[in-house]
Amino acid sequence: MNELSGKEFKLSSAQVSSNVADEVVILNHDKGVYYGLGEVGATLWSALESGPKSFDELCAVVTAEYEVDRETCEADVAALLSELMHEKLVEADS
Amino acid sequence: MSLYRAFDLRIHSEILLPELIPLENADQEADVKIVRSTVDFPDLEPTSIHRRGIMAQSAEDVNGAIYLRWEGVAGYKAVNGDTLYIEPYTDDAELLSLFTVSEALGCILLQRGLLLLHASSVQVGSVAYSFLGEPGAGKSTTATAFVKHGSHLLSDDLTAICFDDNNRPFVLPAYPQLKIWENTVNGLNFDKSELTPVAEGINKFSLRPGVNFPAEPIPLAKIFLLHDRPELPATQKFSPVEAPIELVRHFPLSARLLRGKVHQRHFQQSSWCATHAQIWNKRRPAGFAALEKWVSEQHSA
Numbered sequence: 001m002n003e004l005s006g007k008e009f010k011l012s013s014a015q016v017s018s019n020v021a022d023e024v025v026i027l028n029h030d031k032g033v034y035y036g037l038g039e040v041g042a043t044l045w046s047a048l049e050s051g052p053k054s055f056d057e058l059c060a061v062v063t064a065e066y067e068v069d070r071e072t073c074e075a076d077v078a079a080l081l082s083e084l085m086h087e088k089l090v091e092a093d094s
Numbered sequence: 095m096s097l098y099r100a101f102d103l104r105i106h107s108e109i110l111l112p113e114l115i116p117l118e119n120a121d122q123e124a125d126v127k128i129v130r131s132t133v134d135f136p137d138l139e140p141t142s143i144h145r146r147g148i149m150a151q152s153a154e155d156v157n158g159a160i161y162l163r164w165e166g167v168a169g170y171k172a173v174n175g176d177t178l179y180i181e182p183y184t185d186d187a188e189l190l191s192l193f194t195v196s197e198a199l200g201c202i203l204l205q206r207g208l209l210l211l212h213a214s215s216v217q218v219g220s221v222a223y224s225f226l227g228e229p230g231a232g233k234s235t236t237a238t239a240f241v242k243h244g245s246h247l248l249s250d251d252l253t254a255i256c257f258d259d260n261n262r263p264f265v266l267p268a269y270p271q272l273k274i275w276e277n278t279v280n281g282l283n284f285d286k287s288e289l290t291p292v293a294e295g296i297n298k299f300s301l302r303p304g305v306n307f308p309a310e311p312i313p314l315a316k317i318f319l320l321h322d323r324p325e326l327p328a329t330q331k332f333s334p335v336e337a338p339i340e341l342v343r344h345f346p347l348s349a350r351l352l353r354g355k356v357h358q359r360h361f362q363q364s365s366w367c368a369t370h371a372q373i374w375n376k377r378r379p380a381g382f383a384a385l386e387k388w389v390s391e392q393h394s395a
Binding site for chain 2: 018019020025027030032
């Protein structure tokens with residue numbers, strides 16, 4: 001368990017993204033800064049684009065697509081979400 | 095007061111705009127009005143936009159009005175996407191027209207929500223191709239070679255793109271004028287008697303393909319990012335996901351206007367272009383013979 005596990009996540013209103021195949025480029029138009037996401041990040045992003053998701057739902061999306069144990073997956077998803085929230089691209093509701 | 099058509103808009107103007115297509119019925123309601131007026135400028139910032147060796151200064155106010163000022167030529171204030179105020183500093187009518195139908199009118203187009211690119215565009219068959227690149231990369235020369243081969247000119251230097259309900263991009267026909275260097279005129283074997291020198295002391299000619307200038311927006315099919323870098327492949331598909339970042343580099347107005355919602359819209363529209371059109375990195379063909387060969391291949395493809 002970690003501090004993110006009880007929360008729900010959604011894309012912030014400060015972002016707009018371009019999502020093609022396995023890649024995502026995101027713009028934070030409040031800051032004027034661009035971000036790129038790799039394959040796993042893009043998987044997570046696509047899931048969030050279809051609507052708000054809980055931490056468990058996001059982990060399930062990743063484990064369904066990649067061969068990764070639950071513990072590693074949770075750590076990776078938590079790290080990615082923290083970064084996306086720090087850059088104001090994703091918001092958490094508790 | 096004269097009425098013109100450009101960028102799919104009816105434009106009422108208090109100054110003469112000989113580059114544009116004149117419309118007969120001057121009583122028709124206009125989409126855009128160009129009005130002579132004094133302009134009260136806020137503090138202006140320098141830009142990277144140069145025309146005839148003059149740098150444009152620009153600013154935006156809290157109400158969304160865009161200001162543009164060219165020392166010794168004219169100052170402009172674009173309001174609400176429908177009114178362009180011009181404060182002339184010269185009596186040279188041709189110079190005023192040249193500066194009015196480029197970036198100044200571009201400010202109005204931006205306010206109307208169009209995607210603006212520093213690009214020249216042509217209609218090939220039923221679709222549009224746009225050529226982007228650094229100054230000197232060959233945008234106008236490439237467009238000229240296409241026109242020589244039978245394509246219709248859509249725009250030179252400033253390309254405006256609109257989108258339909260399915261987010262498909264369409265190039266708006268700007269006005270029928272292409273400005274080309276004398277070496278392009280010679281290299282593509284144009285008859286100089288059909289061309290007009292742009293101005294005294296400037297080695298450029300104006301090509302005015304007045305017939306068959308398209309009236310309707312044309313679906314955008316290909317974007318070519320022209321370059322002159324030997325280390326890159328001659329032709330390379332551009333990653334669509336990077337298109338929104340690349341196309342920002344080709345925004346023709348002050349980069350400071352690309353903030354917040356306007357930046358968001360530019361990003362979104364660029365990404366729609368990448369979805370519906372092919373984007374190519376294209377090394378400019380070496381020499382006019384190679385250029386004409388490539389143009390001919392594009393027509394038969």
